[in-house]
Amino acid sequence: xxxxxxxxxxxxxxxxxxxxxxFSLLAYGEVAAFYRLTEEARMAPDLRGRxxxxxxxxxxxxxxxxxxxxxxxxxxxxxPAMIRxxxxxxxxxxxxxxxxxxxxxxxxxxxxxxxxxxxLAIAGSLPTDIADVVRSVLAETVHSQFVVAEVLSVVNSxxxxxxxxxxxxxxxxxxxxxxxxxVLAERDxxxxxxxxxxxxxxxxxxxxxxxxxHSERMxxxxxx
Amino acid sequence: xxxxxxxxxxxxxxxxxxxxxxFSLLAYGEVAAFYRLTEEARMAPDLRGRxxxxxxxxxxxxxxxxxxxxxxxxxxxxxPAMIRxxxxxxxxxxxxxxxxxxxxxxxxxxxxxxxxxxxLAIAGSLPTDIADVVRSVLAETVHSQFVVAEVLSVVNSxxxxxxxxxxxxxxxxxxxxxxxxxVLAERDxxxxxxxxxxxxxxxxxxxxxxxxxHSERMxxxxxx
Numbered sequence: 001x002x003x004x005x006x007x008x009x010x011x012x013x014x015x016x017x018x019x020x021x022x023f024s025l026l027a028y029g030e031v032a033a034f035y036r037l038t039e040e041a042r043m044a045p046d047l048r049g050r051x052x053x054x055x056x057x058x059x060x061x062x063x064x065x066x067x068x069x070x071x072x073x074x075x076x077x078x079x080p081a082m083i084r085x086x087x088x089x090x091x092x093x094x095x096x097x098x099x100x101x102x103x104x105x106x107x108x109x110x111x112x113x114x115x116x117x118x119x120l121a122i123a124g125s126l127p128t129d130i131a132d133v134v135r136s137v138l139a140e141t142v143h144s145q146f147v148v149a150e151v152l153s154v155v156n157s158x159x160x161x162x163x164x165x166x167x168x169x170x171x172x173x174x175x176x177x178x179x180x181x182x183v184l185a186e187r188d189x190x191x192x193x194x195x196x197x198x199x200x201x202x203x204x205x206x207x208x209x210x211x212x213x214h215s216e217r218m219x220x221x222x223x224x
Numbered sequence: 225x226x227x228x229x230x231x232x233x234x235x236x237x238x239x240x241x242x243x244x245x246x247f248s249l250l251a252y253g254e255v256a257a258f259y260r261l262t263e264e265a266r267m268a269p270d271l272r273g274r275x276x277x278x279x280x281x282x283x284x285x286x287x288x289x290x291x292x293x294x295x296x297x298x299x300x301x302x303x304p305a306m307i308r309x310x311x312x313x314x315x316x317x318x319x320x321x322x323x324x325x326x327x328x329x330x331x332x333x334x335x336x337x338x339x340x341x342x343x344l345a346i347a348g349s350l351p352t353d354i355a356d357v358v359r360s361v362l363a364e365t366v367h368s369q370f371v372v373a374e375v376l377s378v379v380n381s382x383x384x385x386x387x388x389x390x391x392x393x394x395x396x397x398x399x400x401x402x403x404x405x406x407v408l409a410e411r412d413x414x415x416x417x418x419x420x421x422x423x424x425x426x427x428x429x430x431x432x433x434x435x436x437x438h439s440e441r442m443x444x445x446x447x448x
Contacts, residue, residue, distance in 0.1 A: 031271070034278050038262040047255070047303055047310075051288075054258050058285035061278050079271055086271075 011196060014127045018193025022122060023071050024081035025089075025183065025190070026137060029115060030064040031082070032089045033057070040104040049101070052146045056108065063137040070133050085183065092179040096172055102154045102161065103168050106221060109147040110169050113217045114176045114210060121206040122194060148220055155222040166223040173214045177207065235420060238351045242417025246346060247295050248305035249313075249407065249414070250361060253339060254288040255306070256313045257281070264328040273325070276370045280332065287361040294357050309407065316403040320396055326378045326385065327392050330445060333371040334393050337441050338400045338434060345430040346418060372444060379446040390447040397438045401431065 012019075034057045041053035071078045096111075098104040116138045123134040155162045184191050194203055218224050236243070258281045265277035295302045320335075322328040340362045347358040379386045408415050418427055442448050 031275055031278060034282075035262065035265070035274070038259065038281075041259070047307055050259070051255055051303075054255060054285050055289075057262075058258075058282040061282035064275075065279075079275075083271055 012125055012127065012193065014130060016189075016193055016196065018187075018189040018191075018196075019126065019130055020071065020074060020076050020081065021187055021189045022119070022134070022193060023067050023074075024076070024078070025085045026119060026134070027064055027067040027071065027078060028082040028085040029089055030060045030067065030137075032086075032093060033111075033115075034060045034064070036093045037108065040098055040107070043098065043101040043104050045101060049150075053104075053108075056144060066133065066137055084187075088179045088183045088186075091182075092175055095175045098168075102151055102165055105147045105151050106165055106169055106223075107172055109144050109151070109221065110172050110214065110217050111176070112144055113213050114173065117210050117213050118176075118180060118206070121209060125193075125196065151221045151223075162223060165221070166218065169214070169218050169221070169223055173210065177210065236349055236351065236417065238354060240413075240417055240420065242411075242413040242415075242420075243350065243354055244295065244298060244300050244305065245411055245413045246343075246358070246417060247291050247298075248300070248302070249309045250343060250358070251288055251291040251295065251302060252306040252309040253313055254284045254291065254361075256310075256317060257335075257339075258284045258288070260317045261332065264322055264331070267322065267325040267328050269325060273374075277328075277332075280368060290357065290361055308411075312403045312407045312410075315406075316399055319399045322392075326375060326389055329371045329375050330389050330393055330447075331396055333368050333375070333445065334396050334438065334441050335400070336368055337437050338397065341434050341437050342400075342404060342430070345433060349417075349420065375445045375447075386447060389445070390442065393438070393442050393445070393447055397434065401434065 037053050037057040037060070041050050041057075044050040044053060068078045071081065096107060098107050119134050119138050123131040126134065151165070155165060184194070194206075215224065261277050261281040261284070265274050265281075268274045268277060292302045295305065320331060322331050343358050343362050347355040350358065375389070379389060408418070418430075439448065
């Protein structure tokens with residue numbers, strides 16, 4: 001994934017209240033992703049698939065530990081701060097429950113990329129040390145690479161599966177954007193953080209960027 | 225947990241075929257424990273409990289990674305080697321499915337201790353570098369400490385719960401011993417490994433040790 005293209009120094013102070021909200025949102029997102037991955041792993045056809053999902057889930061908890069300790073270092077009690085983001089994140093996962101193993105794989109791959117985009121876009125306008133936490137949490141791991149080969153093999157063997165998975169992938173993007181808007185509408189501190197980083201143009205850039213990365217990911221999975 | 229009391233040098237060669245079997249058994253055990261912990265976490269009454277279970281599950285996958293790379297370094301393809309241990313381990317978990325959150329907590333705590341005992345007893349007669357892998361995989365983490373406070377609070381508030389959980393704890397030990405015997409009966413290489421380490425006395429010591437650690441654990445949980 002390309003790095004955010006902002007090179008201007010941060011305009012957001014390190015004690016901006018939106019930063020704690022962002023970390024809390026990320027932290028709940030990691031725990032929610034952990035449990036969703038392990039649930040969706042039930043559809044895996046074999047031990048290899050189950051192990052790959054478990055490895056990805058374990059990586060989410062590694063990210064969670066970093067966020068938790070960062071929140072604590074900033075004087076925030078993580079659990080009550082995180083739980084405010086439960087409705088939006090659980091709703092996203094409820095509305096995008098896969099019904100097949102290829103759908104679960106696509107959700108993993110596309111969902112990870114969308115989350116990374118959302119957070120990296122905001123990281124571009126954060127103080128360096130805080131942006132570093134966000135980036136290391138979202139650093140792409142090699143784990144999700146196993147998804148590409150498996151999805152390509154399904155897509156190449158069935159045009160019907162390709163169409164179904166392409167629609168599924170678009171639905172994932174739509175639901176993610178809906179929930180992101182819902183979160184921004186509810187949390188003034190997060191809106192302030194986005195606006196402090198670059199104004200409304202930043203928000204428009206973010207949606208453009210989401211759409212662009214999503215298209216790239218669909219191409220990689222043979223769903224373009 | 226006290227270290228195994230064997231100080232005599234190893235009598236087992238590093239290429240004993242039972243060693244690969246032991247690592248494969250441990251590896252499947254980690255993956256099975258990962259999925260069981262995440263499933264049993266559904267009974268958690270709150271986010272804190274779910275996060276604690278997820279952290280323990282993630283630690284199991286860290287252990288799995290070490291075992292997988294050790295098996296690969298020894299020229300073993302991990303998945304086919306591991307899957308032979310699926311029946312015994314899945315059967316243990318099926319027969320010990322908790323029906324309440326305190327039962328899930330007790331299973332985590334007592335089950336971890338029993339597994340550590342089983343493996344550490346064997347590690348005592350392994351070559352040093354191989355014993356080190358086994359010990360680091362089974363190193364007790366601080367994670368399961370959250371269990372003690374929660375179980376003690378349940379046990380101290382209800383004599384009926386205490387009796388129920390004490391019975392449950394004994395059942396966990398019984399099923400574990402049954403499945404361990406089943407595994408040994410099926411896998412000659414593992415029996416050879418145990419016998420090479422100290423003969424039949426070693427096996428008797430192991431069961432004594434299991435019983436002793438189990439009693440200690442029950443005491444810690446207020447179930448003695």
